[in-house]
Amino acid sequence: MSSISRQNPPESLGLSAYPSPTSLPTLSLPDSPASSKPRRAYRFSTKCATVDNPEEKDQYGSSSVPIYQTATFKGLNGRFDYTRSGNPTRSHLQHHLAKIYSAQHAFTVSSGMAALDVITRLLKAGDEVIAGDDLYGGTNRLLTYLKEHNGVTVHHVDTTDPEFILPLVKHGKTAMVLLESPTNPLLKIADLELIANYVHRGAPDALVVVDNTMMSPYLQRPLEIGADIVYDSGTKYLSGHHDLMAGVITCNREDIGKQIGFIINAVGNALSPFDSFLLLRGIKTLAIRMDRQQRSAMAVASFLDRLGFKVHYPGLKNHPGKGIHDRLASGPGAVLSFVTGDVALSERIVGATRLWGISVSFGAVNSLISMPCVMSHASIDPAVRAARGLPEDLIRLCVGIEDPEDLIDDLENAIVEAGITLPSPLPSIAEPPSTPIRGEPWAPRLSLAAPLPLMDMEKRKPTHAHWFVSAPGKVILFGEHAVVHGVTAIGACVDLRCYALASHRDDGKVSLHLPDLNNWRHAWDIESLPWDAVTPTRVGEDHGPILDARLMDAIDTRALPDTVNLPQFLRAKAAVTAFLYIYMILRQDGKPKPSFNFVTRSTLPIGAGLGSSASYSACVASVNLIFARRTSLNEPVRRRLNSEAAISYVIKHDGRRAIPSEVAEEVNKWAFVAEKVMHGNPSGVDNTVSVHGGATAYKRAVNGAKGGMDGLHGFRSVKFLLTDSQVPRDTKKLVANVGLALKQNPNRGADILDSIQAISTEGFRALSDPEIPRETLLNGLSKLIKQNHAFLKELGASHISLEEICELTDEFGLCTKLTGAGGGGCAVTLIPDDFYDDSLKILVDKLTEAGYRPYLTTVGGSGLGVYPVVGDPSPEEREELKAAFVEEPRDNLAKWAEKQGGWLYV
Numbered sequence: 001m002s003s004i005s006r007q008n009p010p011e012s013l014g015l016s017a018y019p020s021p022t023s024l025p026t027l028s029l030p031d032s033p034a035s036s037k038p039r040r041a042y043r044f045s046t047k048c049a050t051v052d053n054p055e056e057k058d059q060y061g062s063s064s065v066p067i068y069q070t071a072t073f074k075g076l077n078g079r080f081d082y083t084r085s086g087n088p089t090r091s092h093l094q095h096h097l098a099k100i101y102s103a104q105h106a107f108t109v110s111s112g113m114a115a116l117d118v119i120t121r122l123l124k125a126g127d128e129v130i131a132g133d134d135l136y137g138g139t140n141r142l143l144t145y146l147k148e149h150n151g152v153t154v155h156h157v158d159t160t161d162p163e164f165i166l167p168l169v170k171h172g173k174t175a176m177v178l179l180e181s182p183t184n185p186l187l188k189i190a191d192l193e194l195i196a197n198y199v200h201r202g203a204p205d206a207l208v209v210v211d212n213t214m215m216s217p218y219l220q221r222p223l224e225i226g227a228d229i230v231y232d233s234g235t236k237y238l239s240g241h242h243d244l245m246a247g248v249i250t251c252n253r254e255d256i257g258k259q260i261g262f263i264i265n266a267v268g269n270a271l272s273p274f275d276s277f278l279l280l281r282g283i284k285t286l287a288i289r290m291d292r293q294q295r296s297a298m299a300v301a302s303f304l305d306r307l308g309f310k311v312h313y314p315g316l317k318n319h320p321g322k323g324i325h326d327r328l329a330s331g332p333g334a335v336l337s338f339v340t341g342d343v344a345l346s347e348r349i350v351g352a353t354r355l356w357g358i359s360v361s362f363g364a365v366n367s368l369i370s371m372p373c374v375m376s377h378a379s380i381d382p383a384v385r386a387a388r389g390l391p392e393d394l395i396r397l398c399v400g401i402e403d404p405e406d407l408i409d410d411l412e413n414a415i416v417e418a419g420i421t422l423p424s425p426l427p428s429i430a431e432p433p434s435t436p437i438r439g440e441p442w443a444p445r446l447s448l449a450a451p452l453p454l455m456d457m458e459k460r461k462p463t464h465a466h467w468f469v470s471a472p473g474k475v476i477l478f479g480e481h482a483v484v485h486g487v488t489a490i491g492a493c494v495d496l497r498c499y500a501l502a503s504h505r506d507d508g509k510v511s512l513h514l515p516d517l518n519n520w521r522h523a524w525d526i527e528s529l530p531w532d533a534v535t536p537t538r539v540g541e542d543h544g545p546i547l548d549a550r551l552m553d554a555i556d557t558r559a560l561p562d563t564v565n566l567p568q569f570l571r572a573k574a575a576v577t578a579f580l581y582i583y584m585i586l587r588q589d590g591k592p593k594p595s596f597n598f599v600t601r602s603t604l605p606i607g608a609g610l611g612s613s614a615s616y617s618a619c620v621a622s623v624n625l626i627f628a629r630r631t632s633l634n635e636p637v638r639r640r641l642n643s644e645a646a647i648s649y650v651i652k653h654d655g656r657r658a659i660p661s662e663v664a665e666e667v668n669k670w671a672f673v674a675e676k677v678m679h680g681n682p683s684g685v686d687n688t689v690s691v692h693g694g695a696t697a698y699k700r701a702v703n704g705a706k707g708g709m710d711g712l713h714g715f716r717s718v719k720f721l722l723t724d725s726q727v728p729r730d731t732k733k734l735v736a737n738v739g740l741a742l743k744q745n746p747n748r749g750a751d752i753l754d755s756i757q758a759i760s761t762e763g764f765r766a767l768s769d770p771e772i773p774r775e776t777l778l779n780g781l782s783k784l785i786k787q788n789h790a791f792l793k794e795l796g797a798s799h800i801s802l803e804e805i806c807e808l809t810d811e812f813g814l815c816t817k818l819t820g821a822g823g824g825g826c827a828v829t830l831i832p833d834d835f836y837d838d839s840l841k842i843l844v845d846k847l848t849e850a851g852y853r854p855y856l857t858t859v860g861g862s863g864l865g866v867y868p869v870v871g872d873p874s875p876e877e878r879e880e881l882k883a884a885f886v887e888e889p890r891d892n893l894a895k896w897a898e899k900q901g902g903w904l905y906v
């Protein structure tokens, strides 16, 4: 199928039935031709209202295009044969759309998503797509599907800065760049023209595709500024009445047009005749509707802006992309969004409106209100939403054609009903809209020069200048070392934690203080750090499997102070490098580099196999994400309030399970990166257990095999004796040595890995079977522990001290294995329920006499914890808090931290 503008006059429309021109009444013409004034092309609203295709005249001259509600057409030689392939009503519509879009080809399909589906069928496996990070939820869902099922790679980037896109544009690889401007719902602006230019230069075969739904062709025509394909959800402004669903695709290139026509015919999703009729009818009033809607949107945006809400609308002077938008488009449109600072408050406002319909979608004559995170964008993973900076309290307004005063009155009432006190009488706004908008002059109803201070949400919010975070250590019951090579490991968190206090600084420095490592400390001038070596990771983008060698080198040679090479600070180098790496790589262009102090202390033995580095990594990752404003770790507070509002009774959890695991997973990803900096080749089991807490079966994705984690509950009441051999060792070296041993004897190595996998599988099966008798379970686990240790010994991970601990416990009929990396560090012994307390005391004494440090523990508590210190303490109070944290005796640190305030845990 191709654009009907290129077709010959269709026989089937019955042109022959028209009276011949000679039979029409004639006007008498002047003798000489009148001086002809060149005719101007019609302006947009005239084009919209004038549905006329000189090549397809209706046989009866009907003023409205008829609905050809037929599936088939008779005859063999007619222009149309089957409505899937072509239909006169749809042809008229497509001709009309091509005209108002200044496009060579226009196609209509059954919905906006169907349009994107057709367009993305131009992709093939191996192609790369670059897309925005503030996309409509449905677009995001389709792209995720393509990624998972069709072998297409999708990069999400912040499209507000073409510099973010540039490094991803690869000749021969990048096949499509998908853009929206303004984005929905944050109204971010992308310089479509500049990006199209960049893309066409860097990857000439790539197609620049623009979703123009928010603007409609009235306000923006991206084909004119370099886009290859433009699509619209016709459901929105084009139709204007929310009584149909449609998708529109336009392009200029003949080859693309042919392919799109082919796909639509093959798939069979072309727009039905009735919907084509409705859409054609809607388009006639597009310009007049849009004029009114956008003028009212400007009034609403100004109203909210003056009240002190943070409003996203490119019509407002303070919108960061306004300059670009004004160049690309001829108006700001009629969608805007704002945040209130509190999810519950937003919900109350939305719920209290009457005139504004609570609904998804936009573009209709009726005004709509919604909360994208729970509606149109709910299909995007909450962690991804958080990472992409989509606030959960965001309210989107889609302004219709009602009287703007009624719309503002209704909003004002809703805001008051939601619990916000406005001064009475409400001061009015005098300022006209900053963007000249076509149509009637904007009539100000209100007049006020300055924002109302009581509504300044940013100021009302507690400023969390300090954050406490903490994360537990872990014990691995089965599978350490083997897990690096793709075998399942079973681990659980222990009741010993790393704590960190991060305090805001105002002096352009970032500082790190490690009291556990001989009190190592240093403050860097932020600007002195080697920023030239950083390739920032965009919000929502993952780090990738390999560390950035350039950044590692720059930190090593240009950021680490000489003190890290002193013998007393031997352990500090890895910890400092990991901190700086995460701090720098989370940098976002255009955002200030955060200035804060990070001080951390642990109740875990360091370097003993109990995951001290992973819990340190979890603290480093969470604090850096918080200060870079890339996480909503404090969001659960609000969610809890929500649930309290929704149900009459809330069970007290003391903050446990208050952080959803999706939010935690974002921290975990970065904790894993920090682990990589310290360890070289970690499997990810330690940080996963530390962040998520509880007990977990964890498998690393190796050689294309799928990885993942699976929660376990059977552990909770099992008693373990952990014995610290007090022999220091280094996980990085031990992992490397085991790797070497496996390489040197690959056959035996493979057998050992298989056996350890069988042990983990058996352990997992037993631990997740609620009906297995307890004695059988504990006996079985003990046997597996013993076997697992034997294999670890064979791999060279044991140590003479660990063997002695095994022998000592063996004398008491107990089974022990090394846990973690081995080579010293800790051993774990399972204590059966019927093991006498007296015997345990004797065993503990014996181990202590032999120079070891035993302690009894149960496993499987909470994972990552955060406590945002509420209020805005003075500099003196900050120093006092820091000093108290550093000086608190280690044995009491857990209690002291707990007493500080309301912790939230994963």
Ligand SMILES: Nc1ncnc2c1ncn2[C@@H]1O[C@H](COP(=O)(O)OP(=O)(O)OP(=O)(O)O)[C@@H](O)[C@H]1O
Pocket (backbone or CB within 6 Å): 498, 514, 516, 517, 571, 572, 573, 574, 575, 600, 601, 602, 605, 606, 607, 608, 609, 610, 611, 612, 613, 614, 616, 678, 679, 686, 729, 730, 731, 732, 819, 820, 821, 822, 825
């Ligand atoms: N409280 C802390 N303060 C500063 N750095 C720490 C702290 N805890 C751990 N680290 C860093 O982690 C390193 C220890 O990591 P390592 O992996 O060798 O041991 P582990 O994590 O205790 O054991 P395993 O990895 O076997 O569970 C330390 O050398 C230090 O760099």
Ligand SMILES: C[C@@](O)(CCO)CC(=O)[O-]
Pocket (backbone or CB within 6 Å): 476, 479, 480, 481, 482, 483, 484, 609, 611, 681, 682, 683, 684, 685, 686, 731, 735, 819, 820, 821
């Ligand atoms: C030795 C190892 O398997 C566990 C360390 O706690 C290493 C790892 O999995 O990263």
